[in-house]
Amino acid sequence: MAARLERGDLVIALGGGVIGDLAGFAASIARRGMDFVQMPTSLLARVDSSVGGKTGINSPHGKNLIGAFHQPRLVLADLSTLDTSAPCQFASGYAEVVKYGLIDDEDFFFWLEEKREEIFAGGPAQGEAIARCCAHKARVVIEDEKELGVRALLNLGHTFGHALEKDTGYSDRLLHGEGVSIGMVLAHGFSAGLGLAPSRDTGRIAAHLKSAGLPTILGDIEGGLGSTETLMAAIAQDKKVSRRALTFILTRGIGKAFIEKGVAPEAVSAFLDEMR
Numbered sequence: 647m648a649a650r651l652e653r654g655d656l657v658i659a660l661g662g663g664v665i666g667d668l669a670g671f672a673a674s675i676a677r678r679g680m681d682f683v684q685m686p687t688s689l690l691a692r693v694d695s696s697v698g699g700k701t702g703i704n705s706p707h708g709k710n711l712i713g714a715f716h717q718p719r720l721v722l723a724d725l726s727t728l729d730t731s732a733p734c735q736f737a738s739g740y741a742e743v744v745k746y747g748l749i750d751d752e753d754f755f756f757w758l759e760e761k762r763e764e765i766f767a768g769g770p771a772q773g774e775a776i777a778r779c780c781a782h783k784a785r786v787v788i789e790d791e792k793e794l795g796v797r798a799l800l801n802l803g804h805t806f807g808h809a810l811e812k813d814t815g816y817s818d819r820l821l822h823g824e825g826v827s828i829g830m831v832l833a834h835g836f837s838a839g840l841g842l843a844p845s846r847d848t849g850r851i852a853a854h855l856k857s858a859g860l861p862t863i864l865g866d867i868e869g870g871l872g873s874t875e876t877l878m879a880a881i882a883q884d885k886k887v888s889r890r891a892l893t894f895i896l897t898r899g900i901g902k903a904f905i906e907k908g909v910a911p912e913a914v915s916a917f918l919d920e921m922r
């Protein structure tokens with residue numbers, strides 16, 4: 647306001663997902679809505695947060711609880727900015743890359759298993775992986791911009807992941823993608839425990855994420871975690887909760903995720919106890 651921004655000015659979000667979410671949210675409320683452009687510089691922002699128009703900030707009650715759907719006018723990504731990305735940040739973004747394969751594209755997951763080293767080394771496969779992720783996300787968002795249905799699938803692993811991020815204070819102890827990595831393994835393990843998915847898939851996914859340097863089990867989180875009750879309280883604040891019933895993204899195997907409404911909290915709590 648001090649800079650006397652006008653509604654016709656353009657906000658440019660140059661940075662990672664945090665900058666994109668914050669600048670996008672600010673643009674959505676300043677002068678009742680200004681245009682903005684996403685210029686993602688981290689792998690995570692490039693393959694996920696810069697596309698789709700979700701903007702927001704965290705609250706003491708949980709992750710991303712305050713925000714708006716506000717579409718950028720343009721997403722402009724320069725691959726060369728990734729050269730300066732810290733390895734752990736690149737790996738964190740890679741968890742979201744893997745997510746697209748696990749949702750509904752098993753061929754993409756198998757391709758990632760083959761190409762992972764090349765993607766990390768910055769070869770042509772890196773650009774292809776990013777393009778495939780953006781195309782996947784754009785397809786989903788065009789179908790369901792406000793997450794009334796199919797867009798929720800993009801939350802695979804996030805219900806657990808967000809609870810873990812809250813528990814670790816949104817700190818460097820657990821980056822967003824690291825929480826998603828553990829969360830995706832938990833979502834597959836939970837599905838396997840319910841007899842919905844083959845447990846060998848859980849092992850295969852965990853092995854792939856581990857090969858990328860990502861944490862895959864609760865024990866990988868340095869400094870330990872709060873009680874299962876604390877984690878369940880965070881899960882109860884999930885944005886997919888409806889009439890107090892838990893909604894989870896479960897799976898029938900690699901590339902076969904689905905939305906399950908009304909998951910019993912007791913089952914989740916017992917599963918988390920088992921995983922500790």
Ligand SMILES: NC(=O)c1ccc[n+]([C@@H]2O[C@H](COP(=O)([O-])OP(=O)(O)OC[C@H]3O[C@@H](n4cnc5c(N)ncnc54)[C@H](O)[C@@H]3O)[C@@H](O)[C@H]2O)c1
Binds near residue numbers: 691699701728
């Ligand atoms: N809006 C959405 O749809 C959506 C989707 C997924 C994740 N997110 C959010 O995105 C956030 C995570 O984004 P992130 O992983 O980009 O984290 P981030 O924005 O914190 O960036 C990670 C770190 O890398 C640095 N960085 C960024 N680009 C760099 C570059 N080119 N070279 C060197 N350093 C660079 C940043 O300064 C920061 O320290 C989380 O808060 C998550 O909730 C939002």
